[in-house]
Amino acid sequence: MKIRYFDHAATTPVDEKVLKAMLPYFTCEYGNASSLYTIGRQSKKAIDEARKKVASAIGARQHEIYFTSCGSESDNLAIKGVAYSYKEKGKHIITSKIEHPAVLNSCKTLERQGFEVTYLDVDEKGFVSIEQLINSIKSTTILISIMFANNEIGTIQPIEKIGNIAKQKGILFHTDSVQAIGNVKIDVNRLHIDLLSMSAHKFYGPKGVGALYVKEGVEFEKIQDGGHQERDKRAGTENVAEIVGLGEAIAEIYQNYEKYNRKLIELRDYYISEVQKRIPNTKLNGDTKERLPGNANISFPKINAQELLLELDEKGICASAGSACSSGEASPSHVLTAIGLSPDIARGSLRVTFGKDNTKEDVDYLINSLEEIIQQN
DSSP states (O other): OOOEEOBTTTOOOOOHHHHHHHGGGGTTSOOOTTOOSHHHHHHHHHHHHHHHHHHHHHTOOGGGEEEESSHHHHHHHHHHHHHHHHTTTOOEEEEETTOOHHHHHHHHHHHHTTOEEEEEOBOTTSOBOHHHHHHHOOTTEEEEEOOSBOTTTOBBOOHHHHHHHHHHHTOEEEEEOTTTBTTBOOOTTTTTOSEEEEEGGGTTSOTTOEEEEEOTTOOOOOSSOSSOHHHHTSOSOOOHHHHHHHHHHHHHHHHTHHHHHHHHHHHHHHHHHHHHHHSTTOEEESOSSSBOTTEEEEEOTTOOHHHHHHHHHHTTEEOEESEEEETTEEEEOHHHHHTTOOHHHHHTEEEEEOOTTOOHHHHHHHHHHHHHHHHHO
């Protein structure tokens, strides 16, 4: 049975060019980048080249990029690192209710350590309130952390407005851009972003490697003890092959940005239109315009998305539910309840995220399968 994959927000397959670039660093180019002999220096050079590619993709400078193990580590390092470094100035942080758990749980950890966190509401489309953000700022506010684009509903936040507010108030601004990289053009200087997190496996790179951009002059404490790698900010022997993969992946995705995203938008809009036409009483979650090119999150009435996923899986279709399993019970997604969906509607939400290898034929198969399953239920 052919597998049709529609869960690119969860992970993407490694691009062939990316894999080819990585392979030598598993075999002949195996040197430790901290070693002084030739093969060690070659690994160090490969890391520097990858750092240059990441910086170029987001308008940063090479020395402002730090490599990590994933987006979650990058979020932790940004939020906790800034909090610990600036705690004498203040202990107040602002974030939103629809952030990734890496951000929310980092904030909860800081709350247990005496920090104060304001969690901004979002409207029915998933946008944070700029007015509430401004009204939440205090003299003790040291950091604003708002995700660039939501992983569940695809809503793209008004990042430039938020960055401007943070800059005017002298507050650092971090954005979790794990979903945005490759899908949105980002210039950290124009958007007034001070810290930015990313993860390679969301844009056809390998799992297990991420990066954190930190603007020059921004202080942050390391949260991991060990050696002096990454300019003494992230201890541990560098994962050279995967760092090379991240660099190659981000360069490749932005080199083909226009063509890639045009295709995703066409597939996304066709899917949404056909589902709404053929399956009654569906609800599109998120904004219709300011959303990720390949994201379509739709609620189906009187449907349990977990059960729907199993039936789709039997047809070779991979997608994602808008609810997560917790302690053996399906609890509604915190994102979907934050935008005002009832628990029942939230549990019936299906997230479909398209990728570069999907075809219109694949999408037709998905739509036909959904229509057939829902009619039977």
